[in-house]
Amino acid sequence: MTEPDIKKGLAGVVVDYTAIxxxxxxxxxxxxxxxxxxxxxxxxxxxxxxxxxxxxxxxxxxxxxxxxxxxxxxxxxxxxxxxxxxxxxxxxxxxxxxxxxxxxxxxxxxxxxxxxxxxxxxxxxxxxxxxxxxxxxxxxxxxxxxxxxxxxxxxxxxxxxxxxxxxxxxxxxxxxxxxxxxxxxxxxxxxxxxxxxxxxxxxxxxxxxxxxxxxxxxxxxxxxxxxxxxANEAVLHIFDEIGSAENVGAWLDQALAEKRKIMGFGHRVYKRGDSRVPTMKAALDTLVEHYDRPEVAALYDALESEFVARKGIYPNLDYPSGPAYNLIGFxxxxxxxxxxxxxxxxxxxxxxxxxxSNTLIRPLSEYNGPDERHIDGYVADTAALEVADRAEEAAG
Ligand SMILES: CC(C)(COP(=O)(O)OP(=O)(O)OC[C@H]1O[C@@H](n2cnc3c(N)ncnc32)[C@H](O)[C@@H]1OP(=O)(O)O)[C@@H](O)C(=O)NCCC(=O)NCCS
The missing domain is CATH 1.10.580.10 (Citrate Synthase, domain 1)
Known part of the structure; x- marks a missing residue:
């Protein structure tokens, strides 16, 4: 039997057109x-x-x-x-x-x-x-x-x-x-x-x-x-945990040793940086200046440069938007x-x-559970057997 070509998480699968x-x-x-x-x-x-x-x-x-x-x-x-x-x-x-x-x-x-x-x-x-x-x-x-x-x-x-x-x-x-x-x-x-x-x-x-x-x-x-x-919420939890820019190195050592995902970094589609980040980072910078909170920018920059240097994984939009929403007061x-x-x-x-242009979205799966088995003492009804026979005949 040939192995089915399973695209876990539908990664790389194009399922339809969109003009949006x-x-x-x-x-x-x-x-x-x-x-x-x-x-x-x-x-x-x-x-x-x-x-x-x-x-x-x-x-x-x-x-x-x-x-x-x-x-x-x-x-x-x-x-x-x-x-x-x-x-x-x-x-x-x-x-x-x-x-x-x-x-x-x-x-x-x-x-x-x-x-x-x-x-x-x-x-x-x-x-x-x-x-x-x-x-x-x-x-x-x-x-x-x-x-x-x-x-x-x-x-x-x-x-x-x-x-x-x-x-x-x-x-x-x-x-x-x-x-x-x-x-x-x-x-x-x-x-x-x-x-x-x-x-x-x-x-x-x-x-x-x-x-x-x-x-x-x-x-x-x-x-x-x-x-x-x-993830935007999770970024703020991370910022709270780290506290300030000088703690980034030690915090990251431990987080990576524990194999934690660093929220606000990585993306299924963008692997070399999220196109939206520079615009949101510029908006965050204006807020940092407006509220006079340079320590937020310092922590942001320190975590970004340290994580990119170590893992080569770039921030996504949630990374700058989390601290921006925090500064606004949300x-x-x-x-x-x-x-x-x-x-x-x-x-x-x-x-x-x-x-x-609707088509019902209904993918297939490959079954990997137990082989067919039966309830002791159950007598199959004839209608169900007929359906099974028909299916077998149709399958050829
Ligand atoms: C967004 C995300 C789910 C994309 O996942 P994906 O395309 O399935 O990529 P994977 O999770 O398989 O990551 C590939 C590798 O990079 C690592 N990686 C990816 N993002 C990471 C992150 N934020 N922190 C630490 N490691 C990360 C994975 O652990 C994996 O490493 P491995 O190959 O050693 O197992 C993932 O990057 C992530 O969990 N990011 C944090 C959550 C987040 O910010 N989400 C908002 C997205 S807009």
Missing amino acids: SKVNPETNSLLYRGYPVQELAATQPLEAVAYLLWNGELPDAEQLAELRLTERAHRAIPDDVRTTIDLVPLDAHPMDEVRTAVSLIGARDLAGSGSVLDASGSPEQNLERSIRLFAVLPAIVAYGQRRRRGLEPVAPRDDLDYAANFLWMTFGEEADEVVVDAFNRSMILYAEHSFNASTFTARVITSTLSDLYSAVVGAIGALKGPLHGG DTLTFTPLFVAARVTGWTAHIMEQLT
């Missing part, structure tokens, strides 16, 4: 609908990038104004969603809170919509659902952080753009322009990254013709893991929910793309 983004590890580039992500981060608000991911083109002034109008109209958390969030234990991970909130939003929206045969929705319905989820997620994430700190929620402001309003709802004060800009850039860098684990999860769920909310809930579950989105537990708020744009773009 192109990750090119050879040229260290990432394009959203053809535009380099660095150019988008430097020039666009996240709302325009969301429009681009969903529609294929950047919006003109009128289209952006229209999207912003809808987005601003759907920023507030509905009361029953807030009440449901309050049922989630305060010491549960906020990703569980976000997952629960999206699940309820989906159930509310789809209530009375008929049989599962209609679950996947029309392109118009799905675009509308995508915009509404994008609009409400900041309030959910901001409320989570405030709730854990024992603070009252802050209502959204419709005179602020997405990024500024997100910070307003989290901290209850207007953020400085340099902070809004760094935050907006981070959200654009997180928005989309082809067939990563959470996006692929969303596409698998969509491929069964389930609904957009179910696909997003599944994607949130996949993003929570520390090998994926949870709790470490809030980092991965921030990733959800950004990535929902990419997930929903992929959900809509999957539906335009």
Whole structure:
């Protein structure tokens, strides 16, 4: 018998086309609908990038104004969603809170919509659902952080753009322009990254013709893991453990001796550096200067140079974004929910793309369990034997 060609983790397997983004590890580039992500981060608000991911083109002034109008109209958390969030234990991970909130939003929206045969929705319905989820997620994430700190929620402001309003709802004060800009850039860098684990999860769920909310809930579950989105949170734990730049060498000696994975380093696709890191590192530098925290940059640089020198493994986007979110004032537990708020744009773009040329995603596996065996005293029923006979005949 020939050994099956198993691609563990689907590494290197191309499963479909996508026109949404192109990750090119050879040229260290990432394009959203053809535009380099660095150019988008430097020039666009996240709302325009969301429009681009969903529609294929950047919006003109009128289209952006229209999207912003809808987005601003759907920023507030509905009361029953807030009440449901309050049922989630305060010491549960906020990703569980976000997952629960999206699940309820989906159930509310789809209530009375008929049989599962209609679950996947029309392109118009799905675009509308995508915009509404994008609009409400900041309030959910901001409320989570405030709730854990024992603070009252802050209502959204419709005179602020997405990024500024997100910070307003989290901290209850207007953020400085340099902070809004760094935050907006981070959200654009997180928005989309082809067939990563959470996006692929969303596409698998969509491929069964389930609904957009179910696909997003599944994607949130996949993003929570520390090998994926949870890494930005894990980076901060590492920074806390190390303490300061001069401890890096000794800390790394021990971590490597214990065969620990150093979070924020390495990538399944990029093996010579993550294309998004320089842009996010520049944003982190502006924050370091703004908050006058040079020791953060010193620790960042020391760990990066020491780890690259020893292992030749480069930082990924989570490495600079973790400390950046910490400087802005987000709790470490809030980092991965921030990733959800950004990535929902990419997930929903992929959900809509999957539906335009859907094929059920159903790979095969090679069985390596026990040989066929039987329950003592069981007498096979004739119908089952007939099916087995038919299968044998068909196999030839
Ligand atoms: C992202 C990640 C899962 C990619 O994994 P992958 O493509 O399957 O690569 P592997 O995990 O097989 O790594 C290949 C080798 O590099 C090592 N390696 C990769 N990333 C490492 C890290 N962050 N720390 C220590 N060693 C690492 C592996 O241990 C493995 O070594 P080995 O060949 O001696 O067993 C992996 O790099 C990782 O766990 N990184 C930390 C988590 C993280 O930052 N995730 C966010 C990704 S955007």
